[in-house]
Amino acid sequence: MRGTKQQQQHELQRQQAQKPMNGLREVLWMASVATCIKMLLMPTYHSTDFEVHRHWLALTASLPLNQWYIDETSPWTLDYPPFFAWFEYVLSFFARIVDPVIVDLTRGLKYDAASAVYFQRGSVMCSDLLLFLGTWRFCRNFPLKLQILSYLAIFFSPGLLMVDHIHFQYNGFLLGVLLLSVSYLKEGNDLTGGIMFAILLCFKHLFAIAAPVYFVYLLRHYCHDLARFLKLGFSVMLVILTAFGPFLYYGQIAQVLRRLFPFGRGLCHAYWAPNFWALYNAVDKMLSYLLRMLGFDVVMEKAAMTGGLVGDSKAHAILPQITPGLSMFLVLLSMSPCLIKIWRKPRRDNLLICVVYAYTCGYIFGWHVHEKASLHFVIPLVLAAVDSVKVAKEYYFVSIVSYYSLFPLLFEPREYPVKMIFLVLHSTAMWYGFAINFAPQTQTSVKESELKERNGCMSLCIKKKMFIAGLVGLEIYVQLIHHLVFEERLPFLPLMLISVYCSIGLMYAWLKQLSFVIEL
Amino acid sequence: MAFHHQRRFDESAWAFAVILLQPALILIDHGHFQYNCISLGLTLGAVASICLHRDYLASVLFCLALNHKQMSAYYAPAFFAYLFGKSIRKKNPIFEVMKLGVAVIGTFLLCWWPFLHSRTAEAVLLRLAPLQRGIFEDYVANFWCASSLVVKWKQIFPNTVLAYLALFATLVSFLPSVVQQIRSPSHRGFLLSLFNSSLSFYLFSYQVHEKSILLPLIPASLLILEDFSLYRGMILCAMFSMFPLLRRDGLVVPYIATFALHLLLLNVPFLEKSLSHVKERQHPSLKYMSDGLLFTGCLIDLLYLLIEPPPRYPFLFEALNSLLVFICLVLIGLHSHIQQWSATSTHEQIDADKVKMN
Numbered sequence: 120m121r122g123t124k125q126q127q128q129h130e131l132q133r134q135q136a137q138k139p140m141n142g143l144r145e146v147l148w149m150a151s152v153a154t155c156i157k158m159l160l161m162p163t164y165h166s167t168d169f170e171v172h173r174h175w176l177a178l179t180a181s182l183p184l185n186q187w188y189i190d191e192t193s194p195w196t197l198d199y200p201p202f203f204a205w206f207e208y209v210l211s212f213f214a215r216i217v218d219p220v221i222v223d224l225t226r227g228l229k230y231d232a233a234s235a236v237y238f239q240r241g242s243v244m245c246s247d248l249l250l251f252l253g254t255w256r257f258c259r260n261f262p263l264k265l266q267i268l269s270y271l272a273i274f275f276s277p278g279l280l281m282v283d284h285i286h287f288q289y290n291g292f293l294l295g296v297l298l299l300s301v302s303y304l305k306e307g308n309d310l311t312g313g314i315m316f317a318i319l320l321c322f323k324h325l326f327a328i329a330a331p332v333y334f335v336y337l338l339r340h341y342c343h344d345l346a347r348f349l350k351l352g353f354s355v356m357l358v359i360l361t362a363f364g365p366f367l368y369y370g371q372i373a374q375v376l377r378r379l380f381p382f383g384r385g386l387c388h389a390y391w392a393p394n395f396w397a398l399y400n401a402v403d404k405m406l407s408y409l410l411r412m413l414g415f416d417v418v419m420e421k422a423a424m425t426g427g428l429v430g431d432s433k434a435h436a437i438l439p440q441i442t443p444g445l446s447m448f449l450v451l452l453s454m455s456p457c458l459i460k461i462w463r464k465p466r467r468d469n470l471l472i473c474v475v476y477a478y479t480c481g482y483i484f485g486w487h488v489h490e491k492a493s494l495h496f497v498i499p500l501v502l503a504a505v506d507s508v509k510v511a512k513e514y515y516f517v518s519i520v521s522y523y524s525l526f527p528l529l530f531e532p533r534e535y536p537v538k539m540i541f542l543v544l545h546s547t548a549m550w551y552g553f554a555i556n557f558a559p560q561t562q563t564s565v566k567e568s569e570l571k572e573r574n575g576c577m578s579l580c581i582k583k584k585m586f587i588a589g590l591v592g593l594e595i596y597v598q599l600i601h602h603l604v605f606e607e608r609l610p611f612l613p614l615m616l617i618s619v620y621c622s623i624g625l626m627y628a629w630l631k632q633l634s635f636v637i638e639l
Numbered sequence: 640m641a642f643h644h645q646r647r648f649d650e651s652a653w654a655f656a657v658i659l660l661q662p663a664l665i666l667i668d669h670g671h672f673q674y675n676c677i678s679l680g681l682t683l684g685a686v687a688s689i690c691l692h693r694d695y696l697a698s699v700l701f702c703l704a705l706n707h708k709q710m711s712a713y714y715a716p717a718f719f720a721y722l723f724g725k726s727i728r729k730k731n732p733i734f735e736v737m738k739l740g741v742a743v744i745g746t747f748l749l750c751w752w753p754f755l756h757s758r759t760a761e762a763v764l765l766r767l768a769p770l771q772r773g774i775f776e777d778y779v780a781n782f783w784c785a786s787s788l789v790v791k792w793k794q795i796f797p798n799t800v801l802a803y804l805a806l807f808a809t810l811v812s813f814l815p816s817v818v819q820q821i822r823s824p825s826h827r828g829f830l831l832s833l834f835n836s837s838l839s840f841y842l843f844s845y846q847v848h849e850k851s852i853l854l855p856l857i858p859a860s861l862l863i864l865e866d867f868s869l870y871r872g873m874i875l876c877a878m879f880s881m882f883p884l885l886r887r888d889g890l891v892v893p894y895i896a897t898f899a900l901h902l903l904l905l906n907v908p909f910l911e912k913s914l915s916h917v918k919e920r921q922h923p924s925l926k927y928m929s930d931g932l933l934f935t936g937c938l939i940d941l942l943y944l945l946i947e948p949p950p951r952y953p954f955l956f957e958a959l960n961s962l963l964v965f966i967c968l969v970l971i972g973l974h975s976h977i978q979q980w981s982a983t984s985t986h987e988q989i990d991a992d993k994v995k996m997n
Contacts (some may be wrong), residue, residue, distance in 0.1 A: 144908045148907070152900060155900040157905070158892055158893075158896070159893060159896045161892055162892075534865050
């Protein structure tokens with residue numbers, strides 16, 4: 120009796136999942152709530168990235184195409200690929216209607232009147248429509264409960280809210296394009312997926328880290344014969360030519376590439392992103408202090424690894440110097456197990472995990488990585504977490520650690536309660552969501568074998584719990600104790616501690632993802 | 640929550656969320672900046688005590704609320720009517736009334752003792768009743784302001800006469816509700832009476848501020864699971880009536896955001912099944928009125944934001960706004976009075992009390 124009832128329920132859910140507009144109302148509702156929350160965040164702190172984007176609006180609006188990558192009116196030069204410049208160009212039309220000073224090249228410098236703030240923030244909110252679309256498209260065949268969980272995780276992600284809507288950036292719609300691309304690949308529509316990825320690269324070249332994964336996958340899965348290979352190659356070339364063609368015509372390609380890949384910057388950002396190099400730097404510093412105390416003569420540069428604009432001096436005192444080439448080599452090396460797996464088994468279901476893994480490798484070993492880049496792997500990971508409790512545990516852990524590592528971006532006291540509340544509410548909601556989802560009686564998977572594999576309730580092992588408890592302790596230290604003990608001395612210590620502590624967590628997450636990839 | 644303890648959890652939880660996340664209260668207390676939440680909280684404590692049959696605690700809490708903000712007097716007739724109605728049904732009515740009187744007077748003495756001691760009580764009282772500010776300020780959605788389009792009260796009568804007129808009008812308007820409660824007190828009737836008396840004060844009292852719409856709003860929100868259309872009508876009235884004030888404060892974006900969030904909270908897709916019978920019991924007439932109000936109110940707000948009013952009528956949009964809300968409030972008030980009078984008396988509840996006392 121119970122068996123047939125469960126079967127009927129599964130059948131109903133499967134039928135519901137086939138409907139093309141499944142979950143659309145929930146998407147619209149959650150998107151509206153998220154937009155209202157973003158509206159409430161409009162008057163919050165915004166960083167220099169605000170001025171960067173405002174300047175690009177002015178740049179694209181006021182100057183002809185052949186000046187876009189050459190102009191030096193402001194230190195915030197254009198360093199994204201051409202499609203993003205076109206995006207700013209389109210936005211500038213509306214900006215001009217709202218307030219012409221926004222797009223004025225000289226008068227608009229450092230302009231942050233209410234009109235500019237509302238316009239720019241509004242543009243980020245509107246561009247998030249692509250994020251909603253991408254997520255919905257990926258999830259639309261999930262059962263409704265999983266869909267709601269995914270939307271909860273992505274639309275209300277504290278990381279996106281903090282980085283996009285407070286600090287100010289445009290990550291939402293870029294991630295939306297990524298999700299669209301992966302959704303096409305998941306459906307088997309390889310050509311469209313590949314083209315979308317190429318388009319994404321022409322918006323922000325940082326996403327190119329996953330290009331090897333795409334390349335190998337498409338080669339093995341799509342290009343059965345030469346005709347298809349040529350079709351794919353031709354389409355991708357067409358996209359790239361549309362983006363870079365005009366600059367090729369003007370002979371500015373070298374300049375464009377110089378802007379896109381500024382390797383003059385140091386290994387790490389001013390705040391060390393919690394990756395392998397943060398640990399490397401920390402070890403180097405400790406060793407140099409140790410050896411100094413032991414009497415050796417050690418040359419120590421002061422704060423040489425930092426510097427957002429310039430800085431090529433001798434960064435490490437004891438350990439070997441790191442070059443961009445070495446960094447890229449390590450990224451590729453760490454990605455290789457994943458590439459080998461895809462070469463051997465180019466299955467659609469594996470693709471998301473591999474793409475996420477690629478971005479994780481890029482984060483852990485990349486050159487001059489920003490902590491904001493952690494969004495690239497945390498956001499897509501939740502879509503793999505909703506139907507596998509193993510991945511869910513790792514996602515939960517890595518999301519908390521990476522969102523916490525974004526806290527130093529918002530350093531003003533006004534935003535402190537906001538970011539804390541976001542993180543706590545989000546973690547609690549996600550925990551309950553996962554716990555309810557993976558409770559034995561609400562299993563929605565139909566096949567018995569899958570049931571056994573993904574079954575098991577949501578719980579964290581003791582090590583992870585202690586690590587998260589440590590985060591709480593760290594926050595108390597950084598906010599209260601450090602000032603009491605050290606007052607104004609060692610001002611870099613709290614940030615360094617956050618960076619090193621989180622990098623331990625993220626390194627663990629990387630290794631765990633590696634194990635998933637190997638098990639594929 | 641005491642009133643709804645028989646409901647299912649998800650309904651109660653949703654009602655709880657709606658009551659606490661009221662955009663009107665959030666915008667006034669945290670945006671415009673006031674401390675209404677203290678007196679409203681004390682009043683809510685008093686209401687809860689009544690539903691838990693703790694009348695003395697209720698009296699004390701309400702007196703504390705009164706001494707925090709004299710605006711809480713809007714609820715006084717309802718408390719009086721209910722407690723009086725209940726007392727006269729007990730064995731020794733005069734004794735019961737005296738006991739309540741002791742509680743009330745005691746609390747007042749406690750709060751006013753420093754001022755009585757230093758003989759400055761009179762100055763305090765004078766400050767509390769600022770007659771010189773006129774019968775209404777700006778454009779508030781009450782009777783005096785709406786009818787002043789036709790009858791220029793301020794030009795015809797002096798302030799003292801208007802004060803008495805307002806007092807008389809208010810008394811007459813809350814009398815039916817008080818009488819009903821004295822005749823047959825009940826918990827549901829009490830909540831409706833709270834609503835009716837505060838609404839009548841809002842509509843007819845002297846020197847009413849736009850922020851006073853919070854007072855009828857709170858009992859309406861407590862009744863949300865009983866009468867959803869009442870609450871929906873009230874929240875729309877409250878939000879639209881506050882728009883001119885919020886615009887002056889520069890809170891337009893938070894207004895839009897919290898208003899939209901609240902409307903979304905009232906229509907959650909994944910709670911539709913749980914809340915279906917709450918929504919089904921809406922009164923169609925109020926529902927249509929609310930829908931019409933939503934549409935017209937948004938239109939007026941948009942016009943207010945985008946268009947300059949003609950020089951001859953610089954306050955055209957404020958006047959239109961307050962007139963619209965006033966009409967809706969009158970309709971809602973009529974509906975709630977009918978509700979209160981048609982509520983079945985719960986003599987059984989009071990009789991049970993009698994049995995306990997025996």
